[in-house]
Amino acid sequence: MTGPAHGPDAQAMAPAGPSPSRGADGRATRTAAVIVPDWPLVAARDRHERELEAARSAGEGTGRDARAAAPLVLLDRHRVAHADPSARRAGVEIGMRRRSAQALCPDATVLQTDRENESALFELVAASVDTVAAGVDVLRPGILLLGARGPARHAGGEEALAERIVDAVAELTGWDCSVGIADGPFAALLAARTGRIVRPGRSAEYLAPHPIAALRHAPVGPGWGHRDRAAPGAREKRLDLAETVDLLQRLGIASLGDLAALPATAVADRFGPDIALLHLLSQGREPAPPAMHRPELPLVVETVLETPLERTDQAAFVARPLAEELQEMLVRRGLICTRLRILARTEDGAEMERTWRHDGALSVADVVDRIRWQCDGWVTSARLGTTRTGAITRISLHPLQLMPAGEGAPGLWGSAGEASQRASRAFARAQGLAGEHAVLVPVATGGRLLAEEISLVPWRSEKPPRHEGPWPGSLPRPVPATVLRRPAPIELHDAAGRPVVVTARGLLSAVPVRLRIPAETAEVLAHGALAGMRELAVTAHGAPTVLDERWWSGAGHRAARLQLALALPGEGRASREGRRDLADGADGASELSRGEGALAVLALSQEGAWRLEGIYD
Secondary structure, eight states: OOOOOOSHHHHHHSOSSSOOSBOTTSOOBEEEEEEOTTHHHHHHHHHHHHHHHHHHHTTOOSTTGGGGGSOEEEEETTEEEEEOHHHHHTTOOTTOBHHHHHHHOTTOEEEEOOHHHHHHHHHHHHHHHHTTSSOOEEEETTEEEEEOHHHHHHHTSHHHHHHHHHHHHHHHHSOOOEEEEEESHHHHHHHHTTTOBOOTTOHHHHHTTSBGGGGGGOOOOTTSBOTTSOOOOGGGOOOBHHHHHHHHHHTTOOBHHHHHTSOHHHHHHHHOHHHHHHHHHHTTOOOOOSOOOOOSSOOOEEEEEEEEEOSHHHHHHHHHHHHHHHHHHHHHHTEEEEEEEEEEEETTSOEEEEEEEOSSOOOHHHHHHHHHHHHHHHHHHHHTTSSOOOOEEEEEEEEEEEEEGGGGSOOTTOOOOHHHHHHHHHHHHHHHHHOGGGSEEEEEOOOSSHHHHEEEEETTSOOOOOOOOOOTTOOOSSOOSEEEEEEEEEEEEOTTSOBOOBOTTSOBSSOOOEEEOOHHHHHHTTTSTTTTOOEEEEEEEEOOEEEEESTTSTTOEEEEEEEEEEEOTTSOOOOGGGOOEEOOHHHHHHHHTOSTTEEEEEEEEETTEEEEEEEOO
């Protein structure tokens, strides 16, 4: 049984106390990785032993029994994909042809790889880990990832959590597993291969001495060529990890530390986004989860089975209609799914669920495979007596992680920069936590008033149409740097202390001398250029601009806009002779903003009352 490492080296890596959720760089989640070593061989041997048991039950000869413990070799496309230690000691190597492998190890049991059996049988491991920590994600058959912060607190520490996971898998399945805990999935995966616990904030230091060949274990999704697997086809336009490692080695990059020391921009420009992701992982960091999008109404696809599902071959007939219905629902909303929860209910009322995540959008075929594998795993678990559940009577799909379909497609001229991607992930996470309206962005819509020219809409939502002008009476450029969404009340007075108004002819009733800020407006301006000010002297003003909106209808109203220059406290009181009437609004704005100790503002007169609309820099 492989568990957490002990000894001097392990003690240096052990956490000193409760683990935080993120590493020192703030970009890596505290993650636990669970690995069943050589899982394809474990699954193939289990299938082979069950076939031998079935043959014995059928009364067939026992001549095949001796081969159950023989060396095991798995083939993929007529070449060796996996070989157990006994076969490797005999000289069998990955990539070797079948005839050569059998010549070196004549006693070996040679089987074909069975991806569906590996995925279905791995459900037993996932269910075992789920008894210790909820929220388990299957990265791929043989590897599980889960957040370590909450489960570690519940278990009494990270070492206790690792031990409980190892014990649960061994007790419920009979298989050995290895657990690693670190900041970020990559460091956790490498730590799991030796059963280590890396201190919080030390992932980059832990990864640095690893050889560059360790990138073969990077958690970069099924679209890449993984260890002991064939590279993807050319049509997928994704790099193969083996070729990537070979390229970096030929360039003299011997370790993960060498790769992490390269400038991020240079790596992205020279090698593209795929190797840029590996560069990020080698630094002990991780990309944020795919952009979250939470619809107002939950998306659920469900089916009730007339005939309870008791055999694995029945799952294939159920999976396709469910996957197509989910795909149609997502297409109508312009979304793609990257994380899917499959939930099943049995005839005795029990519920089972499992979450699958994917590198990129889940296609119909991907969803069909996962439903079939999952149902196969549940049925196999019930048949082997691991779980006591009845036949499955209802299956439902719950998309947990969605994003707009356009974000799943590569850019025509390359992807956005790292800073833009980081901001997008932060916005998406905020929306996922607090709702669609948690992140609002400004969009130009057009209008006479400054507050109408710009509208705030939820990030990633459809932009409202722009209302093209002309807009008679709209403010010429430059516009104020600060615009109040709701113009705040102010008061304008002349030299005698009387209120200044705009007459029916569009003229000022008197020359404004003082601007007073009421208490309610002072609270609104508490953090702006007018913070703490209640009364200021008017040093200059422009000519009022009359706004007649919908004058031909009963719903129309009239307003006037006025630019003012104010003397800041301590700058001396402006003399009456020093005031200047500024006739032109555009020239007036630039003239008002000129000179030291003055502040230019924009006032709006509506229904005989003045309001502050904007403040110039």
